[in-house]
Amino acid sequence: MSYKQIIYNTPPAPAIDPSLSSGTFRVHTVPQPDYVPADKVLVRAHYLSLDPAMRQWLTAKRSYIAPVERGAVMRGQSIAQVVAVGSKLSSEYQVGDWVVAYSGWQEFAVLGAKEAEKVIVPPGGRPTDAMSVLGMTGLTAYFGMLEVGQPRAGDTVVVSGAAGATGMVAGQIARIKGAKRVVGLAGSKDKCEFLVRELGFDTAVNYKDADWRKQLKEATPEYIDVFFDNTGGDILDACLARANRDSRFVICGAISQYNAAKPQGPASFMNVISQRVTMKGFIVFDFAKKYPEALKELASWLAQGKLRRKEHIVPGGLESAPQALVDLYKGANTGKMMVEVAPVSEALKAKL
Amino acid sequence: MSYKQIIYNTPPAPAIDPSLSSGTFRVHTVPQPDYVPADKVLVRAHYLSLDPAMRQWLTAKRSYIAPVERGAVMRGQSIAQVVAVGSKLSSEYQVGDWVVAYSGWQEFAVLGAKEAEKVIVPPGGRPTDAMSVLGMTGLTAYFGMLEVGQPRAGDTVVVSGAAGATGMVAGQIARIKGAKRVVGLAGSKDKCEFLVRELGFDTAVNYKDADWRKQLKEATPEYIDVFFDNTGGDILDACLARANRDSRFVICGAISQYNAAKPQGPASFMNVISQRVTMKGFIVFDFAKKYPEALKELASWLAQGKLRRKEHIVPGGLESAPQALVDLYKGANTGKMMVEVAPVSEALKAKL
Structure with a gap:
C-alpha cells in the first residue's frame, strides 16, 4: 500500500x-x-x-x-x-x-x-x-472588513477579487453591516451577475471590459470609503484614484502581482496624501484570539441565509x-x- | 507707485x-x-x-x-x-x-x-x-510624526527628504521622543553630515550614492518601524522593502513624483501585507484644533536648544x-x- x-x-x-x-x-x-x-x-x-x-x-x-x-x-x-x-x-x-x-x-x-x-x-x-466560509477564508474576510476596513453606515465599499472565496464573503459582510453601497470587481460577466443576483452586491464591474475604469467611476458616485483589495496592480490603482477622504484601503492580497517578474505599485499613490487614505495590510493569524467569536457570527449568518457560500x-x-x-x-x-x-x-x- | x-x-x-x-x-x-x-x-x-x-x-x-x-x-x-x-x-x-x-x-x-x-x-x-519650524512646516512634522507615526521607545525611525524643512524637524522630534535610532535620507554628502553633526541623527544615507540601498539596509539592522516619507518613488520602495512588522509609514509628501509625467507607485507594495504595514496619508490642516498646544511644545524645544532650525x-x-x-x-x-x-x-x- x-x-x-x-x-x-x-x-x-x-x-x-x-x-x-x-x-x-x-x-x-x-x-x-x-x-x-x-x-x-x-x-x-x-x-x-x-x-x-x-x-x-x-x-x-x-x-x-x-x-x-x-x-x-x-x-x-x-x-x-x-x-x-x-x-x-x-x-x-x-x-x-x-x-x-x-x-x-x-x-x-x-x-x-x-x-x-x-x-x-x-x-x-x-x-x-x-x-472556506467558516475557515481561514471567511475569517480573513471578517477581520479584514470589520477590524481593518470598518465600514460605516453611508459608506461605499468596493471589493476586488469579489467572486473569489474571500472577496465574496467580504462584500456580503459589508452588506450585512449596513454599507450604503457594495461594489464588486470581478473578471467575467457571469461572475458579476452572480455577485449582484446571488449575493446582493449593488453592482459589479468586469475589469476585463475595455471601459472598466469608467464603469468603476460610475459605480462609485460618492467615491470609495472602504476598499478591500485582493488583486493589487491596476485595480488598486484605479480604486486609489476614486478614494474618498479618510478612506480605508484593506490590503488583503495582490493576486495580480504574485507571478509578476516586476511587481507594480499603485501609480495613483499620491492620493494617499490628498485624500488622507489609510492603507493597511493584515494577516488573519494576527486575530487568532478572536476566531471563536467571529466563527460564531459567521455561522449564524450562514444559518440565517444572510451569508451565502x-x-x-x-x-x-x-x-x-x-x-x-x-x-x-x-x-x-x-x-x-x-x-x-x-x-x-x-x-x-x-x-x- | x-x-x-x-x-x-x-x-x-x-x-x-x-x-x-x-x-x-x-x-x-x-x-x-x-x-x-x-x-x-x-x-x-x-x-x-x-x-x-x-x-x-x-x-x-x-x-x-x-x-x-x-x-x-x-x-x-x-x-x-x-x-x-x-x-x-x-x-x-x-x-x-x-x-x-x-x-x-x-x-x-x-x-x-x-x-x-x-x-x-x-x-x-x-x-x-x-x-518654518513654528509654522506649517513644523506642525506638519509634529503631527505626522507623533499622531500618524507614533514612534515608541526601541523604534527605528527613518525620514526621507531629511534635510528639507519638514524632514529635519520630523527627525529631531523622533529623537526628542526617544526613538532608538533615527536615520535620514538626503541627497548630498553635506546634507548627510549636517543631519548627523548638527541635528543628532544617528546616521544618514545619501540616496545619490550608487550603493544607497545597501547603506539603507546597514543603517536599519532592525528594520524600519516608522518611515516619514517626503519623497515617494524609489526611496519609499526601498523603505517598504525594509519595513518591520506593524510599522507605520507616514505619507507626508512625494516630491520625487510631483513633476513626473507617469508617477511611480512603490513596487515593494506586497510587503504592506506580509509586514502588516499601515501607510497613512495626512494633511496638516486636519489637526488645526491642536495647533496651539503643538506650537507651544515646538517653541519650548526651540528655546531649550533641543530643536534646531x-x-x-x-x-x-x-x-x-x-x-x-x-x-x-x-x-x-x-x-x-x-x-x-x-x-x-x-x-x-x-x-x-
Whole structure:
C-alpha cells in the first residue's frame, strides 16, 4: 500500500509551471505507514484548499510565513477524514471524524492533534465550510472588513477579487453591516451577475471590459470609503484614484502581482496624501484570539441565509492541484477553489 | 507707485518652466492701492515660503485644496510687515507688525484679518520661524510624526527628504521622543553630515550614492518601524522593502513624483501585507484644533536648544521665486527655502 505526495520541486520563474515531469512540483509515492504513533492520527485528505497566498510561499523572501522548502511536501490545508487513531488520542478522535488538516498536498498524512482540527458542523453547514466560509477564508474576510476596513453606515465599499472565496464573503459582510453601497470587481460577466443576483452586491464591474475604469467611476458616485483589495496592480490603482477622504484601503492580497517578474505599485499613490487614505495590510493569524467569536457570527449568518457560500471543486485527484493552482491565478473559479483528492462514499457525501 | 505679482500662466508639462517670458509663471505689475478698506491691512512681503506642495496646486485634479486658477496670483505664504491698517483693525494691528500672510507671490497685498496672522516671537525665536519650524512646516512634522507615526521607545525611525524643512524637524522630534535610532535620507554628502553633526541623527544615507540601498539596509539592522516619507518613488520602495512588522509609514509628501509625467507607485507594495504595514496619508490642516498646544511644545524645544532650525534664503526678489521653486524640486536647499522679496532695514534685521 502506498500513497502520493506532491513535492515542491523548482522555484517558479516567475510563473508556476504545472508540468509534473519538469515543473514547479513533482509527484512522489511513499508507503502507507504500518502503524500510527500514540499521539498522532492518520488522516485521508478528501478536499485540498487552493489559496492565492500559495504562490508567496514558494518565494524565498522575508514574509509572514517561512517559504516551503524545496523537496518538501507542498503546504496546504485539507478537509480530511480520520482513518486511524493513536492510542493516546482515542478519547479525542474517532475513525470517520472530519478534520481540517494541515496535511499539505498528499493523500494521507500522520498528524498531531494541533494539525488536525475536528470539524464541528453548525446547522446549515457542511464539513468543507471549515476550509472556506467558516475557515481561514471567511475569517480573513471578517477581520479584514470589520477590524481593518470598518465600514460605516453611508459608506461605499468596493471589493476586488469579489467572486473569489474571500472577496465574496467580504462584500456580503459589508452588506450585512449596513454599507450604503457594495461594489464588486470581478473578471467575467457571469461572475458579476452572480455577485449582484446571488449575493446582493449593488453592482459589479468586469475589469476585463475595455471601459472598466469608467464603469468603476460610475459605480462609485460618492467615491470609495472602504476598499478591500485582493488583486493589487491596476485595480488598486484605479480604486486609489476614486478614494474618498479618510478612506480605508484593506490590503488583503495582490493576486495580480504574485507571478509578476516586476511587481507594480499603485501609480495613483499620491492620493494617499490628498485624500488622507489609510492603507493597511493584515494577516488573519494576527486575530487568532478572536476566531471563536467571529466563527460564531459567521455561522449564524450562514444559518440565517444572510451569508451565502460557493465552492469550485476541481476533480481529478491530487495530481490536478498544480494546474488548478495555475488556474486560480487566472481567475477560473467563482468561490472557494478545492481539489477533490479522493471521492467520498455515498454515505459520506450525504453528510457533506 | 506700483508693485509686482507673479501670475500662474500655463500648466507645467509636467515640469515647471521658470522662464518669466514663456513659462509657467509671468510677472504682472499693478498699482499700489491708494486706500486700505476698513477691515483690511496692507502688508509688504519680505520672505516668501517655497513648499514642495506647490507643484500639486498647479495640477487641476481632485486634491486636498483647489488648484490655483490660471491667471491668478500664485498661492503662497509669506512673512510680511504691516504697512497700513484699515480703520476697523486699528486695535489689532500696528504698522510694523510682522505677520504670516496668505499673500501669494506678490510684493504687497491687501488682506483680511484671517489672512494675516500676527507673529508672536517666542524666546529664542525670530519672525521667519512662523513660516518654518513654528509654522506649517513644523506642525506638519509634529503631527505626522507623533499622531500618524507614533514612534515608541526601541523604534527605528527613518525620514526621507531629511534635510528639507519638514524632514529635519520630523527627525529631531523622533529623537526628542526617544526613538532608538533615527536615520535620514538626503541627497548630498553635506546634507548627510549636517543631519548627523548638527541635528543628532544617528546616521544618514545619501540616496545619490550608487550603493544607497545597501547603506539603507546597514543603517536599519532592525528594520524600519516608522518611515516619514517626503519623497515617494524609489526611496519609499526601498523603505517598504525594509519595513518591520506593524510599522507605520507616514505619507507626508512625494516630491520625487510631483513633476513626473507617469508617477511611480512603490513596487515593494506586497510587503504592506506580509509586514502588516499601515501607510497613512495626512494633511496638516486636519489637526488645526491642536495647533496651539503643538506650537507651544515646538517653541519650548526651540528655546531649550533641543530643536534646531535651518533656513535657505534665496536672494533676488520676487522674480527669483519660479527658479527657486524648480531648484527646490532638485534639492538645492538644506532647511526651509524662502525667497527674499524685499530686503529689510538694518533695524528690522536686528529684530529678525
